[in-house]
Amino acid sequence: MRSAPRTEHVVQEAYVMSRDYIRYVTGRAAKAAPTVTAAALRHAGDDLLAKYPIFFKRWPRVFKAISSDNACDYLFNILDQHFQPDKPWQKKELTWSGILSIYVLAGQLAIHCQSHGMECVLEELEVRVGEYMEAKVCPGIREKGGWSGFVERYAEKEEPERAAVRACCGVLLLLASISLTYYMYRRLR
Structure with missing residues (x-):
């Protein structure tokens, strides 16, 4: 059961960003991002990886037990644990940095899968990250008024x-x- 049709802009953008970012980090993307939101995601992901490389060096150890059969499920288990509210009656606050971390973590998993001969997982990962975003994150993005806040925060700024x-x-x-x-x-x- 979907919360909204994939034709809705918020949902479409989530799928476009998923596909583009995973292809971008694995070197399979077009030169230019297909949308301004995807461009903001590319920029923010690159910026995050450049500023905090030590944080991302631990992911290969975390992904060590992954196989092509369980890669996506492993990712969503990690994400669900992170985005689960502390108490069942609480609602976990959805932040733009949290949304960025979903895509960046999926990108790290994609890089891991590609470098370990599991390229067959990449397309499934693109789709399933989009589905995850649609089901768990897009309702919160709708409440925020769409993706404009993400673009405003993470788009590449012109130098003064x-x-x-x-x-x-x-x-x-x-x-x-x-x-x-x-x-x-x-x-x-």
Whole structure:
């Protein structure tokens, strides 16, 4: 039983992000991300892996007992334990960093499977992560108003120096066009 049809934007985006990120980290993705949300996920995942490499070095040990038959179930067991509320009557707060960690962990599992000759798991992983997101996470994303908060938080930001250069170039272009217009006006008069 699905909470919403896959045609809903929040759900579609969850599947697109799952497919794209797993393909991206395993070197099978298109050069450009298919959506701005997927691009934000790629950027955030790369940033997280670069800032905290020591944290991700332990995953190969954790994934040591995985086989192609149990890889997806193993992942969802870990995720369910992490996202389970402390008390049965509590609701676990859904954060953008928690959502990012789902995709990054799935990506780490995909890398592990690929490097251990279990490429057959990758497509199933793409689909099942999308299904997990649809069932367990998308209702919370709907409550947050969609994926815009994720993009706002994790999209690659333009460097301040580059923004200043673009602003200066824009002002110079505006001044040049005003000067040219004035020159043409004076000449034709």
